[in-house]
């Protein structure tokens with residue numbers, strides 16, 4: 001018997017890589033005018049960070065210029081940035097909050 005079309009290939013199975021949603025870092029930027037206590041309050045209020053950790057993060061931003069305050073899905077990160085920027089503006093502070101893809 002010689003059909004020449006018998007399957008001699010290696011058995012394989014399609015295995016799609018599991019897709020995970022991209023994550024976004026929310027960053028707080030330093031400036032010369034926003035009071036330290038206001039930044040600490042923002043971290044507690046919008047990110048649920050405890051007081052001691054909020055002070056730590058605020059001081060990191062103050063010394064290094066920027067720090068990651070959390071990592072979220074796009075929609076949550078966007079909401080945090082908007083909330084912080086609106087709150088800072090309402091209180092007439094120049095505090096800047098941004099996000100970037102991880």
Ligand code: TYC
Nearest residue numbers: 029030031034035036061062
């Ligand atoms: N640099 C500010 C000051 O000396 C404090 C500050 C910290 C401002 C963190 C912004 O994201 C910030 N009053």
